[in-house]
Amino acid sequence: MTSRPTIAFVHGAFADSSSWSATIAALDAAKYPVIAIPNQLRGLAGDARYVRSILATIDGPVVLVGHSYGGAVIGEAARDLAGVAALVFVAAYILDEGESIATVLDPQRFAGGLLGPDTTLERPFDDGDDLYITTEHFAKVFAADLPEEQTRLMSYEQRPLSLSALTGVAAARPAWHDKPSWALIAEHDNAIPPDGQRWMAQRAAATLGSVASSHAVMLSQPAAVTETILEAVRSVTADT
Numbered sequence: 001m002t003s004r005p006t007i008a009f010v011h012g013a014f015a016d017s018s019s020w021s022a023t024i025a026a027l028d029a030a031k032y033p034v035i036a037i038p039n040q041l042r043g044l045a046g047d048a049r050y051v052r053s054i055l056a057t058i059d060g061p062v063v064l065v066g067h068s069y070g071g072a073v074i075g076e077a078a079r080d081l082a083g084v085a086a087l088v089f090v091a092a093y094i095l096d097e098g099e100s101i102a103t104v105l106d107p108q109r110f111a112g113g114l115l116g117p118d119t120t121l122e123r124p125f126d127d128g129d130d131l132y133i134t135t136e137h138f139a140k141v142f143a144a145d146l147p148e149e150q151t152r153l154m155s156y157e158q159r160p161l162s163l164s165a166l167t168g169v170a171a172a173r174p175a176w177h178d179k180p181s182w183a184l185i186a187e188h189d190n191a192i193p194p195d196g197q198r199w200m201a202q203r204a205a206a207t208l209g210s211v212a213s214s215h216a217v218m219l220s221q222p223a224a225v226t227e228t229i230l231e232a233v234r235s236v237t238a239d240t
Contacts, residue, residue, distance in 0.1 A: 004031065004032055004033060004060075005032075005033075005060060005061040005062055005063050005085055005233060005236065005237065006032075006033040006034065006035060006058050006060060006061070006062045006063070007024075007027055007032050007033070007034045007035075007062075007063050007065065007229060007233070008034075008035050008036075008037055008054075008055060008058065008062050008063070008064050008065065009023075009024065009034070009035070009036045009037065009065045009066075009067075010037050010039050010051055010064070010065065010066040010067070010070035010073055010074050010077075011036070011038075011039050011067055011068075011070050012039065012066070012067045012068025012069040012070040012071070012092070013041055013068060013069045013131075013159070013160070013161035013165070014132070014133055014138075014142060014158040014159065014160070014161065015067070015068075015154075015158065015159065015216075016038070016157075016159050017036035017037070017038055019067070019216070019218050019219055020036055020065075020067075020218055020225075022218070022219070022222035022226075023218060023222045023225045023226045023229065024036060026222070026223075026226045027226065027229070032233070035054070035058070037050075037051050037054045037055075039051070039069070039070055039073060041069070041159055041160065041161045041162060041165060042162045042164070042165065043162060043164045043165050043168050044072060044073065044076060044100070044101075044165055044168025044169070044170070045076070045168055045171075047073045047076075047077075047165070048073050048074075048076030048077040049077075051073055051074065051077035052076075052077040052078075052081065055077060055078070055081060055083065055084065056081075056083075058083065060083070061083060061084075061085040061236065062083050062084045062085060063084075063085060063086045063087075063088060063229060063232050063233055063236065064077070064078055064084050064086070064087050064088070065087075065088040065090060065225075065229060066087070066088070066089060066090065066092050067090040067091060067092055067217075067218060068090075068091060068092055068093065068191065068192065068215065069092075069093060069101060069161060069165065070092065071089040071090070071092025071093045071094055071095075072092075072093040072094070072095045072101055072168075072170065074087055074089075074175070075087070075094060075095055075170065075174035075175050075176055076095075076170060076171065076174060076175070077175075078175035078179065079171070079173065079174060079175045080175075080178075081175070084175065084179060085179070085180075085236040086179060086180045086181065086182065086232040086233075086235065086236045087175060087176055087179055087180070087181045087182070087206075087232075088181070088182045088183075088184070088228055088229050088232050089181065089182070089183040089184070089200075089201060089204075089206060090183075090184045090186075090217060090218060090225055090228070091184065091185070091186035091189055091191075091192060091197060091213070091215050091217050092183070092192075092197070092200075093192065093200065094174075094176060094181075094183070094200040094201060094203070094204045094206070095170035095174060095200075096170060096174060096203070097170055097171065097172050097173060097174065098169055098170065099169065099170050100166065100167050100168055100169050100170070101165070101166055101168075102166040102167050103167075104196075104200065105192070105193065105196040105199075105200075109196075110193040110195050110196035110199070111193065112190070112193040112194075112195075113190065113191060113192060113193045113196075114137070114140060114141045114190040114191070115133070115141055115190075115191045115192075118137075119133060119134060119137035119140075119141050120132060120133055120134060120137075121134055122163065123160070127162075128162055128163055128164055129162070129163045130160035130161065130162055130163070131160055131161045131162070131163055131166070132158060132160045133155065133158065134155075135152065135155040135156070138151055138152070138154060138155035138158070139151035139152075139155075140190060141190050141191055141215070142154070142190075142191055142214065142215050142216055143214050143215065143216035143219065143220065144188065144190060144214045145188065145213060145214045145216075145220045146214070146216060146219060146220055154216075176204040176205075176206070177204075180207075180232070180235065180236065181201075181204050181205070181206035181207070182206055182207045182208075182209070182228055182229075182231060182232045183197070183200075183201030183204070183206040183207070183208055183209070184209045184210065184211060184217065184224060184225060184228045185197045185198050185201065185208065185209070185210040185211070186210075186211060186213040186214060186215055186217045187210050187211065187212050187213065188212055188213055188214055189213070189214060189215045189217075190214065190215065191215040192215065194210075198210075207231065207232075207235075209224070209227075209228050209231075211224040
């Protein structure tokens with residue numbers, strides 16, 4: 001295995017690839033090859049196929065990083081893909097077979113998530129409906145530790161998630177069953193309850209880290225994201 005795997009990033013809902021900019025800049029400065037793969041946010045199976053198609057074009061090992069819904073996508077995309085050496089879940093959903101992001105966390109057991117009908121709105125399009133976080137609630141739900149002027153712009157620029165993506169079910173044996181995984185828990189997350197993140201990560205036998213951060217951890221605490229990725233890189237390249 002080479003000492004310089006490609007670091008591939010998959011963003012989640014209500015964001016885009018630019019949210020990884022600080023971590024990508026740090027890794028690029030350290031001479032790691034990087035790629036930010038645009039998540040289509042249309043549905044789990046199709047989104048995973050798209051990410052997988054990009055991964056198939058990369059020579060050498062890959063450390064695959066997913067945030068939020070992007071975590072569910074990378075678990076699907078990397079299944080049986082030999083080139084993916086490790087998975088890194090950042091404030092992410094980690095689904096097992098038969099689960100969706102709508103069903104994986106019991107709200108009675110994992111309370112505290114604010115993402116729901118009171119904080120979102122739906123907009124119809126030809127093939128269904130898209131889900132947005134309202135501008136009024138965007139900061140509190142997604143990025144409570146960022147400046148208000150920044151979160152307001154983020155609310156205007158957010159990429160919506162198709163409602164069909166909420167119910168897309170993970171297929172047999174997601175990739176974390178067979179690949180080493182790391183997970184960074186956002187301890188002040190109001191979108192995915194931190195205890196739920198931790199439970200999913202422990203179930204996946206992921207190496208755990210945590211940081212005092214909102215759901216937008218890659219923006220508010222990019223150094224923690226970078227270090228988690230580098231831990232994965234060092235582990236999978238330790239024998240070179």
